[in-house]
Amino acid sequence: MPEGHSVHRIARQFALHFVGKRITASSPQVRFAAGAAELNGHVMTDAKAVGKQMFLEFDNGLWLRVHLGMYGAWDFAGDFTADAVGAAPTDSRGEDSITSMGAPRVARLRMSEQETAAPGGDVFPPEPIGAVRVRLLTDNTVADLRGPTACEVLTPDQVQAAIAKLGPDPLIDSPKAGEERFVAAVKKTSTPIGLLLMDQSVVSGIGNVYRAELLFRARLDPHRPGRDVPEETVRALWKDWTKLLKIGVQTGRMMTMDGLRGKKYEAALANREDRHWVYHRTGEPCRVCGTPIVMELVAGRKLYYCPKDQT
């Protein structure tokens, strides 16, 4: 599932290439035909991400809310920014960077959990492929959404209500206010911190990878009840999430190891297995103490941690 950094990068793509433009909206799949008709012909005026959700505003006051969920993705064609923030490191496996395709430019870009070249040719606008829930088209750029968990048109009041349900996002909330909201939400409950970090009403944008890595970086036992986590640790968690999210938006990768230089940094950019402390490393030796990393199913999701360092 795309974590917060991916959704911020997608919102950035819309800010760069759709905001200020008149949009032709349609639902090739038909399922969203009524919603698309409400947006069709209007100018996009804002694009922002809050956690894992994206909100696109139009000049008739309506918003499009999109949550990609597990399977959703946006395909861009025409004029788009291959790397939404300008950094262009390579990825040897081609799994999260289109810059690794060797070509200076790809015709179509798919943005989801990873960023990859999407199928299709150079014709503009391309024929919609598969079940496209909504197509947003300008004179120069087209974005096709498929497979989202949520895709709906909202009024400003409804947008406010939707955002109010979400925990703070370090790139949206003011740093201090966000930190206070996070601390209050964690300290009032006996729910384990490993679950709280995944709860989008506690903090926005953290998914399975960032959860495991943040807990390891804090050397924190995932099972410890929120209210038993020392306040300074909770504050440090918030600051660390802020830091990792910014790096994620910048690099397009969930880079969670600090202090990597030269070849090690390049390897980390290129390979998922070289950039995480514990995520997806079941049975492999902890990079700090050598103890095999443990994987445990918690609320149906895989939780990775070091049983020695995180006690």
Ligand SMILES: [Zn+2]
């Ligand atoms: Zn360890």
